[in-house]
Amino acid sequence: MAAIRDEPTSSIGSMGSVVESIAREAGEIALSHLQSLASVSVENKGHLDLVTKADREVEAFLIAALRRAFPNDGVYGEEGANVAGSSGRVWVIDPIDGTFNFVRGGQDWAVSIGSYEDRRPDFGAIYAPMRNLMLVGGKHVETRLNGEPMPSLPKLDLSRASVGIGLHPSVATEDRLEVLRYISDELRIGFRCCGAATLSLIAVATGETDGYLALGDSTWDVMAGLPILGNLGISHTINWDHIDLRAKLRFACGSEELLAKVRPLLKTVGNKMMNGAGHG
Numbered sequence: 001m002a003a004i005r006d007e008p009t010s011s012i013g014s015m016g017s018v019v020e021s022i023a024r025e026a027g028e029i030a031l032s033h034l035q036s037l038a039s040v041s042v043e044n045k046g047h048l049d050l051v052t053k054a055d056r057e058v059e060a061f062l063i064a065a066l067r068r069a070f071p072n073d074g075v076y077g078e079e080g081a082n083v084a085g086s087s088g089r090v091w092v093i094d095p096i097d098g099t100f101n102f103v104r105g106g107q108d109w110a111v112s113i114g115s116y117e118d119r120r121p122d123f124g125a126i127y128a129p130m131r132n133l134m135l136v137g138g139k140h141v142e143t144r145l146n147g148e149p150m151p152s153l154p155k156l157d158l159s160r161a162s163v164g165i166g167l168h169p170s171v172a173t174e175d176r177l178e179v180l181r182y183i184s185d186e187l188r189i190g191f192r193c194c195g196a197a198t199l200s201l202i203a204v205a206t207g208e209t210d211g212y213l214a215l216g217d218s219t220w221d222v223m224a225g226l227p228i229l230g231n232l233g234i235s236h237t238i239n240w241d242h243i244d245l246r247a248k249l250r251f252a253c254g255s256e257e258l259l260a261k262v263r264p265l266l267k268t269v270g271n272k273m274m275n276g277a278g279h280g
Helices: 009-034 053-069 099-103 173-187 197-205 225-230 256-269
Strands: 042-044 050-052 074-077 090-097 110-117 120-128 133-138 162-167 190-192 211-218 248-254
Touching: 009 053, 009 090, 009 110, 009 120, 009 133, 050 053, 050 099, 053 074, 053 090, 053 110, 090 099, 090 197, 110 197, 110 225, 120 197, 120 225, 133 197, 133 225, 162 173, 162 197, 173 190, 173 211, 173 256, 197 211, 197 225, 197 248, 211 256, 248 256
Parallel strands: 074 090, 162 190, 162 211
Antiparallel strands: 042 050, 090 110, 110 120, 120 133, 211 248
16 A cells, blocks of 8 residues: 555554454444344345445445544445545445345345555455454455465366356346356356355455456455455456446456466456446
């Protein structure tokens, strides 16, 4: 992070602890809504893209907490947050990634807080309360799962390989079908779709999958996860120099060996503008 490159390591670690605490409290707020899930109002925000009272309450908490902790930083979020700052750092937040899973009482949802500076994501915290998982890490912070350092990820073994996928409903049907065809017929590997980018990225971090391929994710879906994975040797195909925070992304992340195998697919389905907002 440009604003903290010259800060002592202890200061950087303190920042990580603060963000981790904020993410945990935000997750507890979301959990409180599960106890009265039947009464949570749900509005349609496009096909299968649900926003809830819980979303808005958690985002409001995140904005207030981050502004208190880092008053010079900006905040940008899924539910409309766009607070300007003076430091150059922007906290990109997703109050509940996997809202559809959340409103159905599922486990695959998480709070995501990512730092964006110099046009790059460089630190993140992801908290999945129902799974009791807290994943943090980034450029200056060791990647840890529930406080424990993460081990190195194994080399790609195509005989047992699997990738997570995220296919937004706004993506053309032929592109979604081509992703499934390519993974099944060309790569001949398995795939998983859990409906939450954050949980898919956690699966990469824990070695449950070898990568993640997405058409239509937003920047707030991946801003925390990508720098966390970067410490574990995971690369991605996003060119941040040509992406703004409103972008809908088409990208893959994984080992360099995996990315070499999926780049032909991304040449076919990955170089398209989505919703006029950009591409990955």
